[in-house]
Amino acid sequence: MNDARAASDRIRQESAFLQDVVRELEGVIVGQKPLIDGMLIGLLADGHVLLEGVPGLAKSLAVHLLASALGGTFRRIQFTPDLLPSDLVGTQVYNPKNGDWTVHEGPVFAKFVLADEINRAPAKVQSALLEAMQERQVTLAGETRQLPAPFLVLATQNPIELEGTYPLPEAQLDRFMLKLVVDYPSKDEEKKIIQRMATSRGRPEVRAVAAPAQVLAARSLLDAVYVDEKVHDYVVELVFATREPARSGLKDLEPLILYGASPRASIALVQAARARAFLDGRGFVTPQDVKSVGMDVLRHRVITTYEAEAEGLTSVHVVQRVFDTVPVP
Numbered sequence: 001m002n003d004a005r006a007a008s009d010r011i012r013q014e015s016a017f018l019q020d021v022v023r024e025l026e027g028v029i030v031g032q033k034p035l036i037d038g039m040l041i042g043l044l045a046d047g048h049v050l051l052e053g054v055p056g057l058a059k060s061l062a063v064h065l066l067a068s069a070l071g072g073t074f075r076r077i078q079f080t081p082d083l084l085p086s087d088l089v090g091t092q093v094y095n096p097k098n099g100d101w102t103v104h105e106g107p108v109f110a111k112f113v114l115a116d117e118i119n120r121a122p123a124k125v126q127s128a129l130l131e132a133m134q135e136r137q138v139t140l141a142g143e144t145r146q147l148p149a150p151f152l153v154l155a156t157q158n159p160i161e162l163e164g165t166y167p168l169p170e171a172q173l174d175r176f177m178l179k180l181v182v183d184y185p186s187k188d189e190e191k192k193i194i195q196r197m198a199t200s201r202g203r204p205e206v207r208a209v210a211a212p213a214q215v216l217a218a219r220s221l222l223d224a225v226y227v228d229e230k231v232h233d234y235v236v237e238l239v240f241a242t243r244e245p246a247r248s249g250l251k252d253l254e255p256l257i258l259y260g261a262s263p264r265a266s267i268a269l270v271q272a273a274r275a276r277a278f279l280d281g282r283g284f285v286t287p288q289d290v291k292s293v294g295m296d297v298l299r300h301r302v303i304t305t306y307e308a309e310a311e312g313l314t315s316v317h318v319v320q321r322v323f324d325t326v327p328v329p
Helices: 002-014 016-026 033-044 059-070 123-135 187-197 212-224 229-243 251-256 263-279 287-298 306-310 315-325
Strands: 048-052 074-078 090-095 100-105 112-116 137-140 143-146 152-157 176-181 257-259
Touching (some): 002 212, 016 059, 033 048, 033 059, 033 152, 033 176, 059 112, 123 137, 176 263, 229 287, 229 315, 251 306, 287 315
Parallel strands (some): 112 152
Antiparallel strands (some): 137 143
């Protein structure tokens, strides 16, 4: 009991800097609390984040401000149809004066990488990020080069219905721990946005209120966040319900699901729930933590059938039914 209390006290102390980061971001970004929390959860859990929404909803701005508030190196890559893999990871440059080849590292060698409009580039370029995202390293000029720590890819994506977009391959989608859907602001929020941003003073900036070393220290404490066996069982039941819905009392979902979530989704769900508890300064995970991050973890990992598409049903409908049906411990 004393060990658990000591761990909780330490987590509460070590997580305090995150509230400073949240306050800085909310001083500029209006009404996007789920977006800010989702980015921090991905950062804590060492998982990449995919942001989806129509242009103009402050997705790119949020990523830039997060890097500024944490004092980390930031690079923005604008994905276009003519982008090459070497534009991401770097290339060798020949120096005719001395006959040597020099390696120029690409923008992926930064702590915070914004892959802007990632689905405007074809699959060949999208897949160039896979090794970096999964292994935290890239192969350049025949050598394996480690990426800095922390390393976080935050990619923005336009809805696939928009012109000039390509759907991301399932293998790459699965590399993103979270998929956050950014929605339009309310009327009151939009009024605040106008008052704050529609000025001649330029875009507001944030102060660096934390350091990357604090993020690494927080990550080292994440395993100390207690997860009860019943919570593990709950996560397994949720994931298995996307694979074998009939066994969970969801027989009507069987014709709607082409592929369910993989074991990587189970791991991500537990880690994201831990990060959610850590962000709240708690040393233990509750089922509500799992539910609060569940949609963001599973929505892009459950692949629906053509029948579901014909009925106008998406993976969000499927995942919501799973959460509504699987008993909470």
